[in-house]
Amino acid sequence: MFRTGRGFADGDRLQVDGATVRLSVNPRARRVSLRLDRRGGEVIAVAPSQRLLPAAVAFARERGDWIVERLAEFPKTTPLVPGAMLSVFGEPVRLEQSQGRARWLPASADAPARIAAMGEGEGYTRAVVRQLKRRALDVLSDRTAVHCAALARPTPDIAVMDARSRWGSCTPGPTPKIRYSWRLALAPFVVADYVAAHECAHLLEANHGPRFWGHVQSLVGDHRPHRAWLRAQGAWLHGVGG
Template sequence: MSPFGRSFADGDRIEISGAVIRLKVHARARRVSLRLDRSRREVVATAPSPRRLGEAAAFARDRIDWILARLAELPSALPLAPGARLSLFGAEVVLGVGAGRARLVKPDPDGPGQILAPGAGEPYARAVQRVVKRHALEELSALTAIHARTLGAAQPKIALTDARSRWGSCKPAVGVQPAVIRYSWRLALAPPEVSDYVVAHECAHLRELNHGPRFWALVEALVGDPAPHRQWLRLHGARLHAVGATEAS
C-alpha cells in the first residue's frame, strides 16, 4: 500500500495542494520522474511499473513546491471559444459561430479572417481545431515540398501530431517506403518564419540523419541562421500549447 493509503492505476489523477498530477506507467523508464505537460496543464508522474505508481505519487508530493512553481510559469490558457483570436501562419483570425461545416474564411484587406464553426463548448473547440489542423497540413506540406525539392530529396509523407516536447520528427525512407515527417499542428500558431525553420530542420534530416555540422549547414542554406527561431520556440513554445487549453479549476 502506498503512503496515500490506496493503490493506483496507470492514468489515475491525484490532486496535491491544488495541482493535478497524472500517474503514468512507462515500461522503458528507469526511474520515477516528473514532467510538465503544458497542453494539459498538469504534471505527469512516471513510474517504470504499476507497482511503483505509489512511489511516483509520493515523489510528486515531496516535489510539490517545484510542481507549483512550474505550473505558475505557464501562460494563461486560451480556450477555443467564439471571440478568441488566433494567428495562423502570421494571419489573424477571429473565432465565430456559423452553420454548416466548420471552415476558414481567409482575411481580406478590411479585416482579419474567421474560423466559423457550429455549436458551443467542447464540440465547438474540436471543430475549430480540425480547421486549424487542415490549414496546418496544407501549409506545412507546401513548405516541405519546397525544401525537399531544394535539397534534391524525394517528397516525404506528411502527418500531424500534438507532441508535447517535439515540434517535428523525421523517419527516414526504408526500401520503397518514403520518408515520413511529422509536425506538431501547433506550428500553425507560430510566426511563419519559425514554422518554416522547423520544416527546413526536418527536411535537412532527409539528407543528414544527425545534428552534425553538415546538417546545420543545410538548415542555414534553407532558412539562414536558425538561432533566432530556436530561441523563439524555447521562449514562447508554451504559448502554443496553451491554445485550446482550459485553466485548472
C-alpha cells in the first residue's frame, strides 16, 4: 500500500522524489536507516519499532537525492521474453514461444539450444525459470559429483534455490547438503564450476582458511578471476527475469 499521510505501517510504500521506498520494522535495528533492495529495485527505510516509522519516513525524505542516485546505479532488469538470447553455462540459448509444456531443446547443426514455453508475462517467465533451474541442477549436480570424487567425499544431497545473499551453501555432517543459486546457470561454466568446488571444499573445511583455499585450488586452479566475475556481475544475474 502506498501512503501519503501520517499513519504508516510495516510494509507500506511511499514515493520519495519519484522513487519507491518501502517501510520496514526491524526490532533488531539500533536506529533509523536506509537499505538498498537490489532485488525489488527500491530502498527500504528501516525503523526499530512501529513508533519510529514516521522518523524513518522523514529520514528518507531528507535523503531523497541520495535515494535517486543509488537507484540509478542499479543494473537494468533483463526480461525473459520470446526472442531473447541467454547464455546458459556459456552456451547460447534462445527463448521461444510454443504450445504445450515448457521444454529444453538441445542445439542442432543450424540452431542454438532453445527453451520453448507457452504463456506471456510472469507466466512465461516462471516457465523459463523452471527450465533454467532444471538445467542448473543437472550441471551443478554433475560438477559436485566430480569434485567430491576428487576430494574422496561422498556426493551430498543437492538442490537449487534463489537466495540473494549467497551463490551456494554447504551443510556438512552425517547427511551433508549443498544448495546452489539457480542463477549460476547464467554464469560462465568455469564460474559456476568454481562455486561447486567452493562448496565441496566446505565438506572438508567449514572455514575459509588456507587449507580450505588449498582444496579449492586443487580442484579449479586460480579461483580469483571467478570470484571477481561474481562480484562484478552478481547484480546483473539477480536482475535476469526481474
